[in-house]
Amino acid sequence: MQENAARTRAADTVSEMVSELFHRHARMLVRSAVLLIDDEGAAEEVVQEAFLGLHRRWTKKGPPDSPEAYLRTSVVNGCRSAMRRRRAAVRARVHHRVPEGSAETTAMLRHEQAEVLACLDRLTRRQREVLVLRYFLDLDDHQIAATLRVSRGTVSSTISRALRSLEALMGENR
């Protein structure tokens, strides 16, 4: 009886801690996932699944070394799976949209942003991932390497290659 009560208390504590992490990080993770798969519904599912996975893992084995890093890796992996499923279903390229703005002064910037997002589609999956992790989540090379499970050398060379590719692709469009 006492053992059951202790177990319930422990489960509640885990739920509280995961819930706190959810409120702190979920929206940023959904935004990151949107940049990776360009589908808000799927992005939300991926992030919810990542948190549920963290909750399961925490309950069974205790907290991971870094819950934030665990979530980031889960989201990236979830997005990869979602992309694989989508590629299998529709062999179509994802197109980005940029929210419309009315101010004329921002028109040129909007155009360039749209171009960046369109060119992002033409990068490799890994190049896209490192750019999102670097420029949206502001992760450093170490954190990106840990998220993607690659070496830091790979991260820096992939970022450098991605930026060069992006520049070249944007140049092609001019």
Add this chain to the structure above:
Amino acid sequence: MTASLDDLIRAAFRDRTTDVPAPVEPDWNTAPRGRPSRRVWVVLPVMAVLAIVVAVAVVGGRDEPQGRPVTPVEPVATPTLAMRVSERKIEIVDVASGRVRGTVRLPERTTLPPSPGPASAAADNRTFFFTVLSASGHSVVARIHVDGQGRPGKASVVVRAPSTPDIGTVVPGLDASSTHQPALWGTADAVAVSPDATRLAMVAGTPRGDAIVLWDLGTGARRLWGTQADVLSLTWTTDGRRLRWASRRSTGTVDPGATRQAPPVDRPVGEGDRTPPALLPDGSHVAYVGGKAVRLMVLSPQGRPVRELGRWTDASGMRSRPTVDASGRHVLFIRNGAWERIDLATSQRSTTALRLTHIYDAHFYAW
């Protein structure tokens, strides 16, 4: 362009997602717990036992190769073969002709990392080391020998990256029990085999610092040195007695025979630092300097120009980190989308049949 590319990317990402709402929080108490079925409960212990048996046979046994003699290799005057490591496969290629001599079969229960992992060639140009992931996702290093025709033999795992607690014993400030460290194992950021191929060095990275790990491949004995620098490159001195390392901002030497190590030397981040430093045995490094008007330079450990190896107008915009051979004398580099080689002793340059075919083509060579 009205903004720098960095700013443009940030703004595009921010604006694209600014209207994305927060997701609905799941009900943690009724969430599926992922409890396996009764049948899985029966199968799991059996699988676990099998996994342990296999792990001991494949990883444990190879990781500690005690009592296995390793014959020192004889260096060749000029390397002719290179290991090409890409996202999909590892091949042995003839540098001059570009012909593929053979595709490397990975050790059992290992996979290629999502992006090409570090590799190293021994001075005999017949022994190669490359990084793969074990079944549990740890970075492990495998070794192959190739025959006279360049055909690769059977690959075997020789070492694996140390665990974070092990790295924590030498990296100042790394608390391996904290939540800052997401992985329980270091990642292999660079590997370098000694000139005689009897010892292997690795940079095992963590977010808080790196360990330089040295194995005696004959006995399995391992030593670690820690640093808080982000070590990106590692090489041996020509006599095989010391290791040189470099990060973007500093460079240093590890002397396994010394009880105290010399402090690292700071250097400013220069133009030649867009790719990780391609270290030479004397601590200097080879780098591209410049944009379209590019120069291939030897830079001192402090980043000062030492020698110009070539200059050209870069029409392709495609570059890849120069690759120094095991002797430290020959360098492969990209010139207008094609790999060329240069002999640093004679400054003689020659073309190769190796091509960087596409801007997305992620591969590198070890030779």
